[in-house]
Amino acid sequence: MEDPWKREFEFAVEVARKAGAEIRKAGESEIRVMTKSCTVDLVTKTDERVEKIIIGSLKEEFGEGTHCFIGEESVAKGEACVLTDKPTWIIDPVDGTTNFVHGFPFVAVSIGFAVNKELEFGVVYSCLEDKMYKAQKGKGAFCNDEPIQVSDVQDIKKSIIISEHGVDRSPEKVTKIFSTMQKILCIPVHGLRGSGTAATNMCLVACGAVEAFFEIGIHCWDIAAGAVIVKEAGGLLLDVNGGPFDLMSRRMVSANSDTIAQRIIKEIEIFPVVRDDALVQKK
Ligand SMILES: Nc1ncnc2c1ncn2[C@@H]1O[C@H](CO)[C@@H](O)[C@H]1OP(=O)(O)O
Numbered sequence: 001m002e003d004p005w006k007r008e009f010e011f012a013v014e015v016a017r018k019a020g021a022e023i024r025k026a027g028e029s030e031i032r033v034m035t036k037s038c039t040v041d042l043v044t045k046t047d048e049r050v051e052k053i054i055i056g057s058l059k060e061e062f063g064e065g066t067h068c069f070i071g072e073e074s075v076a077k078g079e080a081c082v083l084t085d086k087p088t089w090i091i092d093p094v095d096g097t098t099n100f101v102h103g104f105p106f107v108a109v110s111i112g113f114a115v116n117k118e119l120e121f122g123v124v125y126s127c128l129e130d131k132m133y134k135a136q137k138g139k140g141a142f143c144n145d146e147p148i149q150v151s152d153v154q155d156i157k158k159s160i161i162i163s164e165h166g167v168d169r170s171p172e173k174v175t176k177i178f179s180t181m182q183k184i185l186c187i188p189v190h191g192l193r194g195s196g197t198a199a200t201n202m203c204l205v206a207c208g209a210v211e212a213f214f215e216i217g218i219h220c221w222d223i224a225a226g227a228v229i230v231k232e233a234g235g236l237l238l239d240v241n242g243g244p245f246d247l248m249s250r251r252m253v254s255a256n257s258d259t260i261a262q263r264i265i266k267e268i269e270i271f272p273v274v275r276d277d278a279l280v281q282k283k
């Protein structure tokens, strides 16, 4: 079958590479840090500039009328975060901003593309490692052009699981997050990890370095691209309650297999979050 989104996919890879080069360069000079929702929710001029570069390049190439854009920093400034049937780019210019600010070496550019609310392709460029992860629906997943596959480990006791703790430090939420982590750690699993970027975490599931990554609180731009990459590498995505994955719900389990996913889901203590598409628009 003809590939209707080939041009968009190839362009996304090039834009991600260009954005990653900008991030690397910016990391060499002083980084000016600002905050968003709270003192640990960081943003830099680089996040804003790189998002402008990405969206600007895409608009120039594909026009503004037919394509829609959901970008982390544009939403922070009040743009809509609603997925329609139109071709929609879902962008995190700097995933792992806290890592970027501290020089912790995992920072990714994440570009997902959905049509009719279904993800068609995803590109994650882990720019400090120079790893380009990409996948198109039905065409497999790749890292630097080599095919990648999820791990075949089915025994949770032989797994490594990733989770993160987000930016909400209210004691009730932190208690739930750590209680879940404690229960999983004590199954026991081989280890718990976290790279500090959701997009990279998903690529670690996709290439078989870990068996699963789950989180409550992530946003659509953190995981849109990674979702395609995990699926195309043979993995699966679920809601944290075991139901179907919903990109806008801010809840996700990505895993190499249903067995591993269900075992983790048994332990997850769910707490409420406001859906991405329920965020109040400021514009
Ligand atoms: N409120 C939140 N809760 C959980 N994860 C969040 C979050 N806000 C951002 N993240 C993302 O989760 C990972 C670390 O927890 C990063 O990918 C980070 O993306 P960011 O660096 O683009 O903000």
Ligand SMILES: [Mg+2]
Pocket: 072, 092, 094, 095, 096, 198, 221, 222
């Ligand atoms: Mg992010």
